[in-house]
Structures are given as structure tokens and as C-alpha cells.
Amino acid sequence: MSAKFHVPEENYYTKDHEWALVDENLVTVGITNYAQDSLGEIVYVELPETGQKVTQHEPFGVVESVKAASDLIAPVSGTVVEVNDAVQSDPGLINDDPMNEGWLIKIEMDTEKELAQLLKAPDYRKLIEA
Amino acid sequence: MKTPLFNLHLDAGGKLIEFAGWQLPVQFKGIREEHLHVRSKAGLFDVSHMGxxxxxxxxxxxxxxxxxxxxxxxxxxxxxxxxxxxxxxxxxxxxxxxxxxxxxxxxxxxxxxxxxxxxxxxxxxxxxxxxxxxQSPQWAQIALQGPMAPQILLKVVQNPELLKKLQFFHFYEDQWNRHQMIVARTGYTGEWGYEIFLPWDDAPSLWEALLSESEDLWPIGLGARDTLRLEMGYSLYGQDLTDDITPYEAGLNWVVKENQKDFIGKTALRPPCRSRVGFLLLERGIPRTGYSLFSFDKKEIGKVTSGTFSPSLERPIGLGLVDSSFAKKGEKFFVKIRQRFLEAEVVSIPFVEPRAQKPIHF
CATH class of the missing domain: 3.30.70.1400 (Aminomethyltransferase beta-barrel domains)
Structure with a gap:
């Protein structure tokens, strides 16, 4: 069933279904198409403020559908430098376009070394097809 | 366990989950969409798991x-x-x-x-x-709910004249496949609607016959069933009602006839110290079952028993069991959601005006 989900090559992924797009030391973070589909219609999202520190593998926020709440897990450690206000006022954007317009936060990462802990596209594809 | 409609749910693209040991669809198109569809058109629910x-x-x-x-x-x-x-x-x-x-x-x-x-x-x-x-193994149950439910059912039953006369919380006996079927004007959504009891093996043919009557009738999952009942303030056993909650605490005084008769539990009933309330969350967030409620001076005063984001009101709502001094319309308290204290206000239940008991115009 997951073959229907596009998994862009250029991103890194977490086991918890976040994606991370790395541009030098700036990392844009969102949830994958697979994640938004499993959650169903997202009606609420809670994100950190800019300036806040986040830690790799630890929750930085929450997305909630009508039925359930799910933690957002930070793919890297660092400082939040930008938050997508659009998804806070219209959480449905995460369902509509999770990999682009529905991005969540941008993190200035502390160290590139942590990227080794993340999945690359082929491995993430295997994970959701399992 | 599987209901007789299991295969039809799979074919319709239902997302199946386990509920009380049964494989049932939690949603088809999406909880919010299905919810709003039942409020404006009609929905079909498989409730064959009921005993x-x-x-x-x-x-x-x-x-x-x-x-x-x-x-x-x-x-x-x-x-x-x-x-x-x-x-x-x-x-x-x-x-x-x-x-x-x-x-x-x-x-x-x-x-x-x-x-x-x-x-x-x-x-x-x-x-x-x-x-x-x-008799649980022999009865399947299908609920047909929504403003269009009466017109749709009318086209399928053998005795439309009896259906037309049916009052709220009344039922009549009809036939399907020459077998007995009980058609009750009851439900769990607050809409006009029916709950139909029929033999287990006859359920798929009735389900398909109803769906083929109208494009506006959709199959609906347990997710929307829960949000629909919550907007009405109807209790869900296991959350709003438990072995440790009395009917007076749950606000169900109207079903307890202490003065008319004796029954198990009667002598233990006392005026309650805690009470059921409905509340609106005044800030962004979603109250969930088990979250604690606090007074403004941060004393715990109760718990959320059910909560959701109301698709009709487009805002978070909840039911709580609170210290009775807080059970007044307009009273405010905090809901603690992940270390944050968010303000909520007590409102009267139901959250959305029910249509169920109003006369049906055919």
C-alpha cells in the first residue's frame, strides 16, 4: 500500500516518520506523506518557539487528528530558527502538502555528525513498505 | 471477531481497527468528513458488535x-x-x-x-x-442516521406506513428476506435515524440495498460515531461511565427512578460530590480522556472523561467529571495538556442541538 507515497531522494528520514531537508547547517523538518495518511485529518499542531533548543530523537511538538495525538520527534539537535505559522492556523496544510507547504520548523543544527543516525530514502521506503 | 459486514468494509476501503475484540472500520473517507456528512445527509453504521x-x-x-x-x-x-x-x-x-x-x-x-x-x-x-x-450471535445491527435517513429507509421497508408513524424511542417489526427485523427510532448521533436489528446473515444484503438507494448515504466508521455522540454529550461506557461512577455523578438522574421501585445499587446512591460537565476549551489544543482538570489556583478538581475537536463547532470540546462546585455553566478551570494549563469554560450539554426527537417530515 505504501508504494503510493513519494519518498524524495534528497531528504533524510526518522523512524518516526519525520523528514529532514538539509541545506548546509539549516534543516527543514516536516512529517512524511505516510505519517499524515496514517494520522488522518490533522486538526491541531503544537510547535516550539523560535530560539528554543531541540534534541535529536526527542519530542519537539505534537500533531493531533480528531482521534489521536502523536509526538513530533526532532531529527537533529539544534536551535529552532523558523516556525511555519501557516500550519498552526491551518493544520490541514500538513495533510494536503506534507513535504512542502506543510513543513513544520527549521533547525540550525549543532553538528552534522547526527545525520548519520537518520535514514536515507531507500531505507525509509523499506520501512514503510514493510 | 468479524461482523457479517467485514468484507464489505474492506471493499469500501475502510481502515479497520480492533474494538472490544471486533474488527471494525474506524473511518472510510476521514472522520471529519464522515461526521459532517451524517449531520447534513446520512450515514450507515455497522453496530453488529453490540450485544x-x-x-x-x-x-x-x-x-x-x-x-x-x-x-x-x-x-x-x-x-x-x-x-x-x-x-x-x-x-x-x-x-x-x-x-x-x-x-x-x-x-x-x-x-x-x-x-x-x-x-x-x-x-x-x-x-x-x-x-x-x-442472543448476541444471532442479531446484526445497522444504524442509519442523518436528516436523509427517513426518506432512504422508507424506500426499502415493507411497511412504510408503520415507519412513517414511528415516534422517537419506539420501534416496530418489519421483514427483510422474509426474516424478522426490528426497526427502532433510536441512535447515538442526535440526528433523525434508526437502529435496525436483523438476523446476522441478512445484514449484508440490507446494507447494500440501503447504500444503493442513495448516493448521499455513506458508510461511517467508529471515529465519527464517537465525535457525533460526544457533540450530543452522550456517555461512552469505559470513559464517561465506569463501575466507579454513579448515575448522579454522570448526570443521568433522569434514568434513575428511586421513588418508584427498588433496584440493585439504590441504597448506595448519595448526592454526588463530583459532577459531569461539558466544557469548551478556550485555547488551542485538544482535551483527551484522562487529562487532569485544575482550578485557577492549581488544585486538581477532576478529569477529562472524553474530548475531541468538534467537527460541527470547529473547536475543542470535552466532558469532564469535576468537583461539584465547578459544575455550573460559565464556571472556568484549566485543562492540563502536556505541562500546559489551558483555560476551559463549562457550557450546557448537548454542544450541538439534537434533531432526533423532533417530528420527521416525510
Whole structure:
């Protein structure tokens, strides 16, 4: 069933279904198409403020559908430098376009070394097809 | 376990989950979309997992009077009644609907799926001489709910004239595939609608016949069933009602007839110290079952029993069990959501105006 989900090559992924797009030391973070589909219609999202520190593998926020709440897990450690206000006022954007317009936060990462802990596209594809 | 409609749910693209041991669809198109569709058009729910216990014989009325809180004596043939089973401490064993097939001697009791075994044992242990039979395996149940439900059902039944006369919380007997079918004007959504009991194997053909009557009738999953009932403030057993919550705490005084009769749990009932409230969350967030409620001076005053994001109101709503001093409309308190204290205000229940008991115009 997951073959229907596009998994862009250029991103890194977490086991918890976040994606991370790395541009030098700036990392844009969102949830994958697979994640938004499993959650169903997202009606609420809670994100950190800019300036806040986040830690790799630890929750930085929450997305909630009508039925359930799910933690957002930070793919890297660092400082939040930008938050997508659009998804806070219209959480449905995460369902509509999770990999682009529905991005969540941008993190200035502390160290590139942590990227080794993340999945690359082929491995993430295997994970959701399992 | 699988209901007789299991394969039809799969074919319709239902997302299946386990609920009380049953494989049931939580959603088809999406909870919010399905919810709004039932409020504006019509929805079909598979509720075959619900249990049915038949109480018959000359001591049927006596047994039900002793085991339930509402007054069964007032039931005539074709009337249904919402009621409760209580334990000796006054806590709720289950919330049920009693359908009177023949006064004094024949009743069908619809119970929650998760409580079916417990209820049956409870009935047998406190039987006052009735014949008690678990008929859950033989009855399928389909709920047809929404403003268009009456017109759709009218096209399928053999006795449309009887259907047209059907009052809220009444039922009549019709036929499907030449088998007995019970059509009750009851439901869990607050909309006009019906709950139909029919033999297990006849359910798929009725389900398909109803769906083929109208493009505006959609299959609906358990997710929307929950949000629809919550907007009405209807209790969900296991969350808003438990063995440790009394009917007075749950705000169900209207189903307890203490002055008319004796029943199990009656002598334990006291004026409650905590009370059921409905509340609106005034800030962004979603209250969930089990979250704690606090006064503004940060003393814990109760818990959320059910909560969701209301698709009709487009805002977060919840039911709580709180210290009775907070159970007044306009009273405010905090809901603690992940270390944050968010303001909520007590409002009257239902959250959304029900249509169910209003006369149907065919």
C-alpha cells in the first residue's frame, strides 16, 4: 500500500516518520506523506518557539487528528530558527502538502555528525513498505 | 471477531481497527468528513458488535425492574427505554437500551459490546426467575442516521406506513428476506435515524440495498460515531461511565427512578460530590480522556472523561467529571495538556442541538 507515497531522494528520514531537508547547517523538518495518511485529518499542531533548543530523537511538538495525538520527534539537535505559522492556523496544510507547504520548523543544527543516525530514502521506503 | 459486514468494509476501503475484540472500520473517507456528512445527509453504521440479551417469561418484568434503574413498568409493546445496570456500590455496570416486545414477558436488551460477557453474568447472577438468553450471535445491527435517513429507509421497508408513524424511542417489526427485523427510532448521533436489528446473515444484503438507494448515504466508521455522540454529550461506557461512577455523578438522574421501585445499587446512591460537565476549551489544543482538570489556583478538581475537536463547532470540546462546585455553566478551570494549563469554560450539554426527537417530515 505504501508504494503510493513519494519518498524524495534528497531528504533524510526518522523512524518516526519525520523528514529532514538539509541545506548546509539549516534543516527543514516536516512529517512524511505516510505519517499524515496514517494520522488522518490533522486538526491541531503544537510547535516550539523560535530560539528554543531541540534534541535529536526527542519530542519537539505534537500533531493531533480528531482521534489521536502523536509526538513530533526532532531529527537533529539544534536551535529552532523558523516556525511555519501557516500550519498552526491551518493544520490541514500538513495533510494536503506534507513535504512542502506543510513543513513544520527549521533547525540550525549543532553538528552534522547526527545525520548519520537518520535514514536515507531507500531505507525509509523499506520501512514503510514493510 | 468479524461482523457479517467485514468484507464489505474492506471493499469500501475502510481502515479497520480492533474494538472490544471486533474488527471494525474506524473511518472510510476521514472522520471529519464522515461526521459532517451524517449531520447534513446520512450515514450507515455497522453496530453488529453490540450485544443483545433476551429476557423472557413471567418474571421478565420483575427481573428487569430489579436489575435496572429506569421504570420498565411504563413500557408498552413497541417502546424502547434508555437505562442503567448498577453494582451494589451504585457504580454503573453498563448503560443499555431495553426494547419491549411484549409487556411483562418479553424484552430485548441492547448492551455494549465490551460489556456483553459481564452483563450476561450479572443478569444470570441476579435473575429473579426470568428466562435469560444471550442472543448476541444471532442479531446484526445497522444504524442509519442523518436528516436523509427517513426518506432512504422508507424506500426499502415493507411497511412504510408503520415507519412513517414511528415516534422517537419506539420501534416496530418489519421483514427483510422474509426474516424478522426490528426497526427502532433510536441512535447515538442526535440526528433523525434508526437502529435496525436483523438476523446476522441478512445484514449484508440490507446494507447494500440501503447504500444503493442513495448516493448521499455513506458508510461511517467508529471515529465519527464517537465525535457525533460526544457533540450530543452522550456517555461512552469505559470513559464517561465506569463501575466507579454513579448515575448522579454522570448526570443521568433522569434514568434513575428511586421513588418508584427498588433496584440493585439504590441504597448506595448519595448526592454526588463530583459532577459531569461539558466544557469548551478556550485555547488551542485538544482535551483527551484522562487529562487532569485544575482550578485557577492549581488544585486538581477532576478529569477529562472524553474530548475531541468538534467537527460541527470547529473547536475543542470535552466532558469532564469535576468537583461539584465547578459544575455550573460559565464556571472556568484549566485543562492540563502536556505541562500546559489551558483555560476551559463549562457550557450546557448537548454542544450541538439534537434533531432526533423532533417530528420527521416525510
Amino acid at each position: 443483545e440479551i433476551r429476557i423472557k417469561g413471567k418474571n421478565a418484568l420483575k427481573t428487569l425492574q430489579y436489575l435496572t434503574t429506569n421504570d420498565v413498568q411504563t413500557l408498552t409493546a413497541g417502546k424502547a427505554q434508555y437505562s442503567l445496570l448498577l453494582n451494589e456500590k451504585g457504580g454503573v455496570v453498563d448503560d443499555i437500551v431495553i426494547y419491549c416486545l411484549s409487556p411483562n414477558e418479553d424484552y430485548l436488551v441492547c448492551v455494549n459490546a465490551a460489556n456483553q460477557k459481564k452483563d450476561l453474568e450479572w443478569f444470570l447472577a441476579h435473575n429473579q426467575g426470568a428466562l435469560i438468553e444471550n
